[in-house]
Amino acid sequence: MQHRILISLAVTLLLEACVITPIDAAPDVKERGRLSTKMVNLSSAVDTYFADLSEAPIDSEVNILQNATRHDPRLLASEFQSYVLKVQYQNPYAVLLLCSKDGNRAIMEDAGCSARLDRQVSQAVPCEFTLRVTQNCQVEGADPQ
Numbered sequence: 001m002q003h004r005i006l007i008s009l010a011v012t013l014l015l016e017a018c019v020i021t022p023i024d025a026a027p028d029v030k031e032r033g034r035l036s037t038k039m040v041n042l043s044s045a046v047d048t049y050f051a052d053l054s055e056a057p058i059d060s061e062v063n064i065l066q067n068a069t070r071h072d073p074r075l076l077a078s079e080f081q082s083y084v085l086k087v088q089y090q091n092p093y094a095v096l097l098l099c100s101k102d103g104n105r106a107i108m109e110d111a112g113c114s115a116r117l118d119r120q121v122s123q124a125v126p127c128e129f130t131l132r133v134t135q136n137c138q139v140e141g142a143d144p145q
Contacts, residue, residue, distance in 0.1 A: 026100070027107065031079075036117045038077045039098060039110050042068075045075050046087060046094035047112025056089040068094075083107065090133045099127035106130075113137035116145075 027035060042065070049068035050057075057064055064087050069075040086097040094112035099105060104127055109119040111133045118131055118139050132140040 032120070035079055035098065036108065038079055039096060039108055040117050042075050043094055043096040043110040043112035045069055046096060050089055050094045051092050053092070056091070061085065061087045084127065086127070088129050093133040093137065095129060095131050095133060097127065097129055103127055111137065111139045114139050118142040
């Protein structure tokens with residue numbers, strides 16, 4: 001009888017651990033604040049880098065980020081290492097997307113030409129670009145101001 005109780009208890013604890021522990025937790029409010037500021041600065045640097053290009057870069061995202069921050073490597077902050085950063089060229093603008101470490105869930109998205117963070121993601125949605133930047137840096141799909 002005691003053996004059955006111990007097995008039941010062990011199975012219950014294992015199941016609870018699987019349900020309660022998120023595989024890839026979203027950043028808390030404090031970390032979102034830090035990431036937001038760093039994201040705006042980084043996307044601006046990538047936007048400046050793209051302004052000098054005549055066509056879409058064919059480099060990897062890592063190389064694009066390194067080239068864009070060559071003048072100030074601190075812009076590619078260590079806080080980003082826990083996440084996946086994606087870069088999109090929208091002639092001539094840059095859009096950056098920050099996703100969960102596994103690359104499945106979007107966290108925030110920013111157009112480098114704007115002065116504020118354009119999109120905070122509070123729900124579990126796929127890591128896909130949604131912002132569209134049109135002429136004169138009109139950002140479609142951004143959060144309301």
